[in-house]
Amino acid sequence: MxxxxxxxxxxxxxxxxxxxxxxxxxxxxxxxxxxxxxxxxxxxxxxxxxxxxxxxxxxxxxxxxxxxxxxxxxxxxxxxxxxGGSPPAQPGPQAPPDGSRVAASGADGSLRGFSITIDSVALDPAQKAMWFHVTVENSGPDEAEWSPAPAVSTGSQVAHGDYSKSTPLPGDVDSGQKLTGWLFVQLDPHLMHRGEAVRLRFAGVAVNGYAAVGDVLIDVNVDPLLQ
Incomplete structure (x- = not known):
């Protein structure tokens, strides 16, 4: 043929x-x-x-x-x-429940002028989850792109951010723009131990018109939250 x-x-x-x-x-x-x-x-x-x-x-x-x-x-x-496809995800609370145990962090990571700071961490035992408050800032000359649903791991668990339950942050960040919000991660605090760092991996961050693409890694100490 x-x-x-x-x-x-x-x-x-x-x-x-x-x-x-x-x-x-x-x-x-x-x-x-x-x-x-x-x-x-x-x-x-x-x-x-x-x-x-x-x-x-x-x-x-x-x-x-x-x-x-x-x-x-x-x-x-x-x-x-x-x-078929997946049913539309129902929007979640977008913030930790009232009365959650919260601790300041300040851990951060960056890629060529694009920075992500973990301001604070909150435990959500009822949902077997954790919340991470982030500040994202693009000080580069061009738009940057990132994923507001990081991969999160400890020595014993691996989880991913749930965008539908988090603050709906955009994936595009203009030059000079700053974003803040809460990221929901299905990471069970009951299974965590003191001295065990939590690593957030924001994969495929792209800056300066895709001139640079890489992962932003942030290690967060959550010992103050663990009994």
Missing amino acids: AGAPLAVAMAAGGALVALALILPATNAFRFAGPGRYAYPALPAEAALCALGLYVAIRHQLARRVLGSAYGVVALAVIVAGAA
């Missing part, structure tokens, strides 16, 4: 473009994380992959089966994403 490479390439490109547009809506994303500008390159990569497979696979029947299978799977993923 002379038109098979073009058909497979178009199917690959169309599927990935549609999926990239559908995922944020079906998963109730409230912000677009760093790296989203790479999305336009994905259809081209998929098309090149499809053309490469077509050249590598010489048997006509195998080519047709592969192309048909890819088209069916891609269509199924798109339909499933549009019809």
Whole structure:
């Protein structure tokens, strides 16, 4: 089939473009994380992959089966994403409950003029969680991008920030802009021990028009909160 490479390439490109547009809506994303500008390159990569497979696979029947299978799977993923998807997350309290035990921190990390400071930490035993109050400031010349849902780890636990329950901070921070708010993390304080630091990893922070991309790591001492 002379038109098979073009058909497979178009199917690959169309599927990935549609999926990239559908995922944020079906998963109730409230912000677009760093790296989203790479999305336009994905259809081209998929098309090149499809053309490469077509050249590598010489048997006509195998080519047709592969192309048909890819088209069916891609269509199924798109339909499933549009019809199902995750239900919209219900907004959480966006701040620790009244009466929470809170301790000042001051731990911070930065990347080329973009800084994140953990002002204070609060325990939320009822939800088996912790809250981190952050101040984010961009003193660089251009817009910066970050993820307000960090990966958090201790010596015995690993968790991720829950954006739907946190203060809805934007993922884009303009030059000179400062943001503050609470980040909710499902990290059970009952399982923590004194002397065990909490590490927050803000992955893929991008500054100065993506001239620099890296992780911001912050180690927080929570001993004052632990009995």
